[in-house]
Amino acid sequence: MKNVLLKGGRIVDPANGLDRGGDLLVVDGRINQVGDVDTSVLSDGFDVIDCTGRLVLPxxxxxxxxxxxxxxxxxxxxxxxxxxxxxxxxxxxxxxxxxxxxxxxxxxxxxxxxxxxxxxxxxxxxxxxxxxxxxxxxxxxxxxxxxxxxxxxxxxxxxxxxxxxxxxxxxxxxxxxxxxxxxxxxxxxxxxxxxxxxxxxxxxxxxxxxxxxxxxxxxxxxxxxxxxxxxxxxxxxxxxxxxxxxxxxxxxxxxxxxxxxxxxxxxxxxxxxxxxxxxxxxxxxxxxxxxxxxxxxxxxxxxxxxxxxxxxxxxxxxxxxxxxxxxxxxxxxxxxxxxxxxxxxxxxxxxxLGMAGELGTLTPGAEADVSVLADERGHWELRDNEGTRVPAERLLSPLFCLRGGVLFEADAEILPEIAVA
Incomplete structure (x- = not known):
């Protein structure tokens, strides 16, 4: 998958001062458009992923x-x-x-x-x-x-x-x-x-x-x-x-x-x-x-x-x-x-890393490295190795990422399960 439309997410890209709802279009493994994408011009070769309620980050x-x-x-x-x-x-x-x-x-x-x-x-x-x-x-x-x-x-x-x-x-x-x-x-x-x-x-x-x-x-x-x-x-x-x-x-x-x-x-x-x-x-x-x-x-x-x-x-x-x-x-x-x-x-x-402009950006033309996260509100309890427990009302967790336009599910068995408070 190197042609994909991430639709309806919250796009946050500090490199370009973006924090807005919208779409992100990837063509041939590179960022093509960010924001309001005209889907009528897309061919059948595109996969559309609904990112409503999700964070779409570099x-x-x-x-x-x-x-x-x-x-x-x-x-x-x-x-x-x-x-x-x-x-x-x-x-x-x-x-x-x-x-x-x-x-x-x-x-x-x-x-x-x-x-x-x-x-x-x-x-x-x-x-x-x-x-x-x-x-x-x-x-x-x-x-x-x-x-x-x-x-x-x-x-x-x-x-x-x-x-x-x-x-x-x-x-x-x-x-x-x-x-x-x-x-x-x-x-x-x-x-x-x-x-x-x-x-x-x-x-x-x-x-x-x-x-x-x-x-x-x-x-x-x-x-x-x-x-x-x-x-x-x-x-x-x-x-x-x-x-x-x-x-x-x-x-x-x-x-x-x-x-x-x-x-x-x-x-x-x-x-x-x-x-x-x-x-x-x-x-x-x-x-x-x-x-x-x-x-x-x-x-x-x-x-x-x-x-x-x-x-x-x-x-x-x-x-x-x-x-x-x-x-x-x-x-x-x-x-x-x-x-x-x-x-x-x-x-x-x-x-x-001395790679500003190359990594960490959703600038059109850049390689399509994108992380999509769930952004939940609720009550969780975080713990460190000293046994200190801290309440959290916001939980970020990975759903999938695109690396050079190729999709990888966030399915690692090492990902933690955060306790509900």
Whole structure:
């Protein structure tokens, strides 16, 4: 299906300032008309889909996923499971491939996937193996600046950023050394560095912790350039946007003024309580990624893979199922305006990737990446991994998407069922 009329939906396209009822016509896999479409001129080769009461949005962009399936162990999900089968047309893999494993990522993930998959290359030689569970693989000696830059230069059309970690377990072991290398890769490639904040690795068994988690943000921000991205502002783990005394870190607003960007990076790190502190201080993230992976999402285990990881409980215990659209619902429940939530997953995400005008738009002539969502009113209850429960009166859920004009039903078994209050 590459010729289709989406009829009678609410079309929201921030790139063109549109929020109106109307039709969207796709011809030969590209946006042809938006608004009032004269159906009398359509040939029999068109499929008409009634979108009355539905949201018709530019194809959703998930800025944070982990989809190096099989190579990164149970950590890597199937890209189409998180992508087109969840109503998402573009998915950013955050740090799965490295300079060593990028060729396999291109051949076995990017090329066969129906979803558009964009890599942010790992700053580490091993990439996202086993979901970064073995911290010694991420020490300074395992980050090769020149090799990573070589991989970037040979794949400029694919690689749109660099993934690194700034967290308590690593800082206790090596200080700022790894982040210095990641920042150098970002400067020399002129690509954004996407940085995980909030503790990821357990502390060393010997020596304990001699690092104040509230100093991590300060140490990292001074290394960064405008356009670099601070992830997990709503993390429940120490070493992020909220200090150990429960207040917004004083450097966050300085970082924003410096031109740094913020991505929600939802995942199992997400805390409604932390989000409330950050949002109440007027800090509003630009983009929204789901951060779905095999340790925080209930999926069948592939043959030959362990059913669980021995260290799994440290960070991911008791994970709540979620998706990009359920993360959008969480943002709405927190009071983030609807138009901003749409921007987070369309125009703002496209700008983060350096692909504004190419993605996240319904401009006539653009490739027909379109997401159609149900937009319900009622009473639901959202829950995070801390057990905090938050009421929601608006629920967004995916119905289907068009990727290059081809229709994919949102039938992924990992999509969550939100409890009715």
């Amino acid at each position: 194809g959703l962009i998930d800025t944070h996923g982990h989809v190096y399936e099989h190579v990164s162990g149970r950590f890597g999900l199937n890209p189409d499971l998180c992508g087109v089968r969840s109503g998402v047309t573009t998915l950013v893999d955050q740090g799965g491939p490295s300079c060593m494993t990028l060729p396999g990522f291109i051949k076995y993930i990017i090329e066969p996937s129906k979803t558009r998959v964009i890599p942010f290359i790992s700053a580490y030689l091993v990439g996202g193996l086993e979901g970064h569970f073995y911290p010694e693989l991420y020490r300074p000696e395992c980050a090769d600046v020149d090799a990573t830059l070589t991989a970037i230069e040979g794949n400029r059309d694919l690689i749109k950023g660099i993934k690194a970690h700034a967290e308590l377990g690593g800082f206790t072991r090596w200080g700022v050394s790894v982040m210095e290398k990641a920042a150098e890769i970002g400067r020399r490639s002129n690509l954004p560095v996407y940085i995980h904040f909030g503790q990821l690795w357990p502390l060393p068994e010997e020596g304990g912790c001699d690092v104040d988690p509230d100093t991590i943000l300060s140490e990292v921000v001074k290394l960064l350039k405008p356009g670099d991205i601070l992830a997990h502002p709503f993390s429940r783990h120490p070493g992020g946007f909220v200090t150990t005394d429960g207040k917004l870190h004083p450097l966050v607003k300085e970082a924003i003024a410096k031109g740094l960007k913020i991505d929600v990076g939802h995942g199992s790190h997400f805390s409604f309580a932390t989000a409330r502190i950050v949002l109440d201080e007027g800090v509003l993230p630009e983009t929204l990624g789901s951060d779905m992976h095999g340790y925080n999402t209930a999926v069948p285990v592939a043959p030959g893979m362990p059913s669980e990881h021995p260290d799994e409980g440290h960070i991911f215990k008791g994970a709540v199922k979620f998706s990009l659209t359920s993360a959008m619902t969480s943002m709405l429940a927190l009071g983030v305006p609807f138009d901003h939530v749409v921007r987070m997953v369309t125009t703002n995400a496209a700008e983060m």
